[in-house]
Amino acid sequence: MQLKQLLGAAAITLASAAFAQAPTPKIIAIASFGEHPALNQVAEGFKARMTQLGYVEGRQVTYDFMHANFDRSLVPQILQRAEAKKPDLIFAITTPLNQAAVRGIKDKSIPIVFGSVVDPVVAGLVPDWQHGSAWSSGATILQDFEASLAFVKQVVPTVKRVGTLYNPGEDNDKTNIDLYNKAARKVGLEVVAVPVDNANDIPQRAQSFAGKVDAIYQIQSNIVQTSIPVVAQVARRNRIPLFNSVYSEQLKHQLAGFHAVSYTKNGEHAADIANRILKGEKPANIAPYVPKASDFDALISPQGLQAVGLSVPSTLANSPWILK
The missing domain is CATH 3.40.50.2300 (Response regulator)
Structure with missing residues (x-):
């Protein structure tokens, strides 16, 4: 075999090996109660921060966005669709949607990160302000x-x-x-x-x-x-x-x-928590984020x-x- 052919074959082999070793993109389902400028900012802030953290859309992560158009009767369908994707994580936006997710998502191996939630303790999403639940934590918009x-x-x-x-x-x-x-x-x-x-x-x-x-x-x-x-x-x-x-x-x-x-910052803080969970940290060990003056x-x-x-x-x- 000629040298050029050998080099070509080697290059193909190396490329194939690299392709085989490339990690499968994480799947994140983003479920929102409806489309509203503020809630859209939460989703956009989440995705932008995930990019900063190294999750490039289409390479390290893919997103599936869905919303219930502020219709509570549609929420179970939205959550069923999210769960059917077998995502690595669900990012759920607003309290009603998160409360429904806690009850409706059957596969408890799928972690849920919440955004645009005022009080996750009262809402029953986490046991207290110092811990997440076994499968959920996130960023609050608790008002000062x-x-x-x-x-x-x-x-x-x-x-x-x-x-x-x-x-x-x-x-x-x-x-x-x-x-x-x-x-x-x-x-x-x-x-x-x-x-x-x-x-x-x-x-x-x-x-x-x-x-x-x-x-x-x-x-x-x-x-x-x-x-x-x-x-x-x-x-x-x-x-x-x-x-x-x-x-x-x-x-x-x-x-x-x-x-x-800032709803954009709320999404960013939720992304920081999602990153910790995707890297192996247990949601129960992650306290919900409470806004600071800079938020x-x-x-x-x-x-x-x-x-x-x-x-x-x-x-x-x-x-x-x-x-x-």
């Missing part, structure tokens, strides 16, 4: 309401009563309202919390704040966040400054401001304040919080 309401007071110094809408049937909202009330007492504010469990009722419930509150700081509530433009319209009509716990680029000048957990964005909209007859206080005129 004392900091958020103090921010509202800085922007609207005359505020005495603050309102929010919440869903009494969702564990996230129950936890948020409890924390909201405790924080309000600490910063000297009265809370007007209005329950809503049907999106069609949101305009009427938001209207009930008229004459009863000086500002609205809206909690992270799935049912309400999908209708924030509606809440913003009602708040403007009644000259009530509206602050949100979820940032929206599209609505940045329709609201008075935001004190919000929050404080933002003020001069246009949003002007629309309800207010302006940025002189003490904040040069603040880095001002939206352009």
